[in-house]
Amino acid sequence: MLTNLIFNRTAADVANKTAKGLYRYTDMNRVQNAVASIRQRYIDAGYTVTGYTLSTWAENAIPRYSQAERYLNAVKALDGLVTLAERPELPTSMNALNYVGANNIEKFLYNMDEARDNLETAWWHANEIISGEVDV
Numbered sequence: 001m002l003t004n005l006i007f008n009r010t011a012a013d014v015a016n017k018t019a020k021g022l023y024r025y026t027d028m029n030r031v032q033n034a035v036a037s038i039r040q041r042y043i044d045a046g047y048t049v050t051g052y053t054l055s056t057w058a059e060n061a062i063p064r065y066s067q068a069e070r071y072l073n074a075v076k077a078l079d080g081l082v083t084l085a086e087r088p089e090l091p092t093s094m095n096a097l098n099y100v101g102a103n104n105i106e107k108f109l110y111n112m113d114e115a116r117d118n119l120e121t122a123w124w125h126a127n128e129i130i131s132g133e134v135d136v
Helices: 011-015 025-044 065-076 099-125
Strands: none
Touching (some): 011 099
């Protein structure tokens, strides 16, 4: 389970320019690494996941519009693989990303990772461990 995702940013964090209030290369790398991890976990479970390009973001680098959109599209490539009990609204674009959008990106990833964990226990809850199992 991914535990380093941040989805509790506040307006005060932004106003006070705290570490959570600034969206930096470290945040973008954390999200890209989470996407890579979650993507692989779903692939390992037999899902097809497309639309992903890994980038490494350098300190002081300012992403071009196309790079920022590719970043967001990598997150969106996971959308729809499973139905989430709680699905935060993902930003439509990286233009004017605010703390709510940043929170929603990372909360979405957290929920996708949690859903993948739940897939492994779903068989037990469905009372179907062995295909075709019959109670006698």
